Amino acid sequence: MFIINCPYCGERDQSEFSCGGEAHIERPKQPTELSDDQWAEYLFMRKNIKGIQFERWNHIHGCRKWFNVVRDTSNDKIHAVYKMGERPPIK
Amino acid sequence: MINNLRINKNNFIDQTIRISFKFNGKKLFGYKGDTLASALLANNIHLVGRSFKYHRPRGIMTCGSEEPNAIVQVGKDSSLTEPNVRATEIELYEGLEAFSQNCWPSINFDIGGINNFLSPLLPAGFYYKTFMWPASFWEKYEFFIRHSAGLGKSPTKPDQDLYDHQYVHCDVLVIGGGISGILSAKLSVAKGLNTMLIDDKDYLGGSTIYQDDDIFKINNENSNVWLKKQIETLNKIPNLTIKHRTSVAAFHGYNYLLARENLIDHLNIDERKGKIRQRLWKIRAKKVVIATGAIERPLVFSNNDRPGVILSSSIKKYIDYYGVKTGENISLFTNNDSAYETAISLNKSGVKVKVIIDIREDSNSILSEQVEKSGIKILKGYTVIDTDGYKRIKSFDVMKLSKDGGSVVGNKITYKSDCLGISGGWTPMVHLFTQSGGKLKFRNNDNVFIPDENKTPSKQISVGSSNGDFELDDVINNTVKNIKIFLGLDKNDFENLNIKCSKEKQKRNIWLLPSNKPISKTKPFLDFQNDSTAKDVKLALREGFKSIEHVKRYTTTGMGTDQGKLSNMHALGIIADTTGTNMGDLGTTTFRPPYTPLTFGAIVGRNVGKFFDxxxxxxxxxxxxxNKAEFENVGQWKRPWYFPKNGETMHQSVQRESKAARESAGILDASTLGKIDIQGEDASEFLNRVYTNAWSKLAIGKCRYGLMLNEDGMVYDDGVTTRLAENHYIMSTTTGGAANVLSKLEDYLQTEWPELNVYLTTVTDQYSTMSICGPNSKKIIKKVIPNLDLSDQSFPHMSFKNSKINNVKCRIMRISFTGEHSYEINVQSNYAKDVWERCIEAGKEFNITPYGTETMHLLRAEKGFIITGQDTDGTLTPSDLQMDWIIGKKKYDFIGKRSLYRSDTIREDRKQLVGLLTDDPKEVLEEGAQLVESLDKPIEMLGHVTSSYFSPNLNKSIALAVVRSGKKLKGKKLIVPMENKNINVTITDTVFYDKENKRLNA
Amino acid sequence: MLNFNSPIKEEKKYNDLNIIEVEPIIKINLRSNKREFSTKIGKILSILPPNEANTSSGNEKFNLLWLSSDEWLIYSNDKEMSLDDQTNLEDKLFNEISKLNQGAVTNVSDHWVMINLNGNKVYDLLSKSCPYNFNDFKNKKGSVAQTIVNRIDVILHHKEDDNLNLFVRRSFSEDLWLWINDSARFI
Incomplete structure (x- = not known):
């Protein structure tokens, strides 16, 4: 169980949150313009990194806000949290 | 006999309180403060169990949680019995009943003992090698293997005991109440930090608390006296919580630890009732101090497993703490100084120490010199090569070690002894450190893995012997020095203590001691519980296993309930020696939680019975x-399933309820449907994007059915949404989908469409919903809400009205899930029961019939309405459901739209929703049954039944199914093969009843 | 009037712990990210919605709890508030905020059940199944926390020392009530 520093509520136990998978995958603005392959790329393809991964989390049992987390999947260390729409603070 | 093994000299055992207990049915006595192990030893019982594989007699070997042999079954009762409990950890209580395990018919005569003589035939990997072939015989082998596998008996009835959980947040958690833990805790509380000190024993002080020897002095007091004074001040500190009998099981990331507290296992049976047995502490600590100490290693030589062979430090604890002599004629065998401490203790207690065998050539420490002065014989540079005695050691053989330690020389000397203390040095307990992500380093001079300070996770520290400090002065000075930095302390009381102790001068380590016999003729045990020997490890290496993880599993070394606390280091050492590798490079096997076994009860806590879900x-x-409803679980909801009358079966109830709903009036509690209040100027645009159909033109006061997809184009949820005002809607979702739909919609609003001004608020629990349907529903509503205009012009199908019942606001929707003329009343939940009762009262003259989910499912199936989650399973598009009409073709985009024309979703041979009629109208299909075209093998599965009922209104069986290319197969005959028969069916339209929807306005 | 039927009908007293449902209480959920919103609320309720996370504002009549950066919960201290007064307040807020596209106003009086817990064992009890760290919360009057108790969503509002109001969804309230009472045996 990690502790996640919700950008709205502060540090809380992981059990208050749910993970929404990889971050920074923007929904295409004009899906109809895309080929099957391009659409499938958006729809299905996700990275599964051992190491630094950018993830979306939702404080589902708290403020209900979505935000981004930079987590090292090899040791669960969270390097940063930042709000939706903000740029990742680290590369 | 009994009392001459108990000496009267210490404060730890209360010899005024005698406790009776039973072991293998025999009544015995011990004293308050005893463990089962110390009480058995006081009764001169060493033999307590049989080993797992060879059924060799085994005795108590240690005094703590590392015990591999003395594991017993506690309790006779079939619900309270517990297997695999370490006798060394059971505090004696009145009425304790314990039994030996893994022996039949008795501990003294065990049939399985024959395995010992067959042992040459049972090498490492025996089962893997023997039961491989022929493969078809596996089923026959399995029975016998399972029969002989496992230790102890599981309880056969539900556990009656209570278990609890508790979260706690502290500044500093100190694990271990030995001298280093106590110093750490005292330093922490002095700094004003909220501190928790956990120890698995019922007393604090570790091994120092009974270290009563002039050699070990702190500020001119014996170390035990000094420590006792420190402990006595602990109880008065308000920011310190001490948990006794509590063992940390797991150390997870972010300093999250689980610890099990034993609350009643030490009490007499009659004092336990109504009390929590174990509490699992879920601890979040800002900082953690690991002070878990070290355990003594055995030595590996032939027949080192006989009852009476005991770790030397345990012999010391039994004599100094419990006042129990483990033998009358004790010898010691060591590679380090700690056995000399034991010798001094024994000597002081008047127990004869026959001889000390020390593999070192010279060991001129203060300790050894004192022992030598006392006249005890010491053989330096010697090793034990074998022992004798079946149920108790009788004698052992000794030979001189060669210079390089690789062989023995000279003549064999035999010594008679009824107890042999062995000491192979010390292993720091680094389990919790590595569980938390810390990495170990190997210290060559005394062969220990210790925490690598450069690879220690932040906010934790290891101190004392768990950090590799074994001498009293190092333990104290390093603990104080390191804790000072760790907690950022100023000057403190424990700096510059005057410490006097003996220092070890010589070290020598031989993982597998040589013998005068070839190894194949010896039995040098490594893992006492799993019966694996040094031979097995060497065999595994010869057979090509290289990774320590593989060797471990192949030989089962370290895989018992003790998880190899005693055996792992020797196994590693032997692998390193045999393969010529440095132990540090070899690494260790992974330390996984729990440190000591946890009961299921502790893990589950109070989430049992009515709190299970x-x-x-x-x-x-x-x-x-x-009104005697039978309930169905729908997600976590309890929903009325049906309302049986006068002993009706479910079928009879459902037939009655569904007929009544169509013929006169029915009423359903639909409160469980999810309800989301949608407000904001972009609400209509938002709905356009989340539903497949168009919403902008929906007039205020109207309702519309909507289908929600995932981005992959598959149907996700459905429901009716009502436009309450220009920018105000109320959406209904399925019962099971409510939480997920809200979460998904919030996700889109917050992440993809932040430009939309829309607010979602769940009101599922705010409003209760009752649906009244049937030809007489209008008359009933009229009676309940007399001033509401119910004319079709004013209040047509798919529209809504605000109203009041006795001054309480309510919303009435004219929507239908049954195909009947029907109304839904939504009212604030705290008034809902009253409104419901008014409807029942008003409907009496029309035989209003409450119905449950089963009738609801039947009625909608007659109309071919889908239930998402029953007729859909996340693999069906709207088109697969024959619902192409609901797709807003003109809309540029909505969730999932692009996926509706991917190459896969436009395939014509997708599974599609169809209706099914059985050729025999009385035959009701089973939901989930497969559909096939012919019975020629291999049989191709075309689809399956998703919903199936006997319709009383149609007087025949009806079903919905998904079938490959189903849309094109109307009229086609298929077969539903069942266990005993094949059922013939015909594919039909999905709508079975009132195809023209005349009844909606009836 | 219709019969009012709250889910919990009893009061329980244990050593160092009292628990009781407090109903009927009007509760209104507010959502907004508009600038004028705060002033409008101030005018209607005479209290401003708090901007600081995990806090609340209040006067004798109302409490205003921070739930999120754009969400608040109003609840009244007055069990005797008439249904008409409740409706008037809701309508007033709705007309001033929601109708003018300044946010959302939603009546959640019956969505949440309010249970008052008081006594010096309150936090021990909650911590049996709540991972929230109460160390700061219990020292600060007016603190608000949304978290889980026995895996059920709750809102906690610190009223006074060892006295807090717990909000739980109505459908879960009996379940949580049973759990709280069961837990109270062991504190």
Whole structure:
């Protein structure tokens, strides 16, 4: 169980949150313009990194806000949290 | 016999309180403060169990949680019995009943003992090698293997005991109440930090608390006296919580630890009732101090497993703490100084120490010199090569070690002894450190893995012997120095203590001691519980296993309930020596939680019985109970399934309820449907994007059915949404989908469409919903809400009205899930029961019939309405459901739209929703049954039945199914093969009843 | 009037712990990210919605709890508030905020059940199944926390020392009530 520093509520136990998978995958603005392959790329393809991964989390049992987390999947260390729409603070 | 093994000299055992207990049916006595192990030893019982594989007699070997042999079955009762409990950890209580395990018919005569003589035939990997072939015989082998596998007996009835959980947040958690833990805790509380000190024993002080020897002095007091004074001040500190009998099981990331507290296992049986047995502490600590100490290693030589062979430090604890002599004629065998401490203790207690065998050539420490002065014989540079005695050691053989330690020389000397203390040095308990992500380093001079300070996770520290400090002065000075930095302390009381102790001068380590016999003729045990020997490890290496993880599993070394606390280091050492590798490079096997076994009860806590899962109740629940509803679990909700009358079966109830709903009036509690209040100027645009159909033109006061997809184009949820005002809607979702739909919609609003001004608020529990349907529903509503205009012009199908019942606001929707003329009343939940009762009262003259989910499912199936989650499973598009009409073709985009024309979703041979009629109208299909075209093998599965009922209104069986290319197969005959028969069916339209929807306005 | 039927009908007293449902209480959920919103609320309720996370504002009549950066919960201290007064307040807020596209106003009086817990064992009890760290919360009057108790969503509002109001969804309220009472045996 990690502790996640919700950008709205502060540090809380992981059990208050749910993970929404990889971050920074923007929904295409004009899906109809895309080929099957391009659409499938958006729809299905996700990275599964051992190491630094950018993830979306939702404080589902708290403020209900979505935000981004930079987590090292090899040791669960969270390097940063930042709000939706903000740029990742680290590369 | 009994009392001459108990000496009267210490404060730890209360010899005024005698406790009776039973071991293998025999009544015995011990004293308050004893463990089962110390009480057995006081009764001169060493033999307590049989080993797992060879059924060799085994005795108590240690005094703590590392015990591999003395594991017993506690309790006779079939619900309270517990297997695999370490006798060394059971505090004696009145009425304790314990039994040996893994022996039949008795501990003294065990049939399985024959395995010992067959042992040459049972090498490492025996089962893997023997039961491989022929493969078809596996089923026959399995029975016998399973029969002989496993230790102890599981309880056969539910556990009656209570278990609890508790979260706690502290500044500093100190694990271990030995001298280093106590110093750490005292330093922490002095700094004003909220501190928790955990120890697995019922007393604090570790091994120092009984270290009563002039050699070990702190500020001119014997170390035990000094420490006792420190402990006595602990109870008065308000920011310190001490948990006794509590063992940390797991150390996870972010300093999250689980610890099990034993609360009643030490009490007499009659004092336990109604009390929590174990509490699992879920600890979040800002900082953690690991002070878990070290355990003594055995030595590996032939027949080192006989009862009476005991770790030397345990012999010391039994004599100094419990006042129990482990033998009358004790010898010691060591590679380090700690056995000399034992010798001094024994000598002081008047127990004869026959001889000390020390593999070192010279060991001129203060300790050894004192022992030598006392006249005890010491053989330096010697090793034990074998022991004798079946149920108890009788004698052992000794030979001189060669210079390089690789062989023995000279003549064999035999010594008679009824107890042999062995000491192979010390292993720091680094389990919790590595569980938390710390990495170990190997210290060559004394062969220990210790925490690598450069690879220690932040906010934790290891101190004392768990950090590799074994001498009293190092333990104290390093603990104080390191804790000072760790907690950022100023000057403190424990700096510059005057410490006097003996220092070890010589070290020598031989993982597998040589013998005068070839290894194949010896039995040098490594893992006492799993019966693996040094031979097995060497065999595994010869057979090509290289990774320590593989060797471990192949030989089962370290895989017992003790998880190899005693054996792992020797196994590693032997692998390193045999393969010529440095132990540090070899690494260790992974230390996984729990450190000591946890009961399932502790893991589950109080989430058993009625708290196993949540129960959500509607505001009308009490009425349903009073009216004898049978309930169905829908997610966590309790929903009325059907309302049996006069002993009806479910089928009879459902037939009656569904007929009544169509012929006159039915009423359903639909409160469990999800309800989301949608407000904001972009609400219509938002709905356009989340539903497949168009919403902008929906007039205020109208309702519309919507289908929600995932981005992959598959149907996700459905429901009716009502436009309450220009920018105000109320959406209904399925019962099971409510939480997920809200979460998904919030996700889109917050992440993809932040430009939309829309607010979502769940009101599922705010409003209760009752649906009244049937030809007489209008008359009933008229009676309940007399001033509401119910004319079709004013209040047509798919529209809504605000109203009031006795001054309480309510919303009435004219929507239908049954195909009948029907109304839904939504009212604040705390008034819902009253409104429901008014409807029942008003409907009496029309035989209003409450119905449950089963009738609801039947009625909608007659109309071919889908239930998402029953007729859909996340693999069906709207088109697969024959619902192409609901797709807004003109809309540029909505969730999932692009996926509706991917190459896969436009395939014509997708599974599609169809209706099914059985050729025999009385035959009701089973939901989930497969559909096939012919019975020629291999049989191709074309689809399956998703919903199936006997319709009383049609007087025949009806079903919905998904079938490959189903849309094109109307009229086609298929077969539903069942266990005993094949059922013939015909594919039909999905709508079975009132195809023209005439009844909606009836 | 219709019969009012709250889910919990009893009060329980244990050593160092009292628990009781407090109903009927009007509760209104507010959502907004508009600038004028705060002033409008101030005018209607005479209290401003708090901007600081995990806090609340209040006067004798109302409490205003921070739930999120754009969400608040109003609840009244007055059990005797008439249904008409409740409706008037809701309508007033709705007309001033929601109708003018300044946010959303939603009546959640019956969505949440309010249970008052008081006594010096309150936090021990909650911590049996709540991972929230109460160390700061219990020292600060007016603190608000949304978290889980026995895996059920709750809102906690610190009223006074060892006295807090717990909000739980109505459908879960009996379940949580049973759990709280069961837990109270062991504190």
């Amino acid at each position: 949540h129960t959500r109740r509607t505001a009308i629940h009490d009425w349903h109970v009073k």
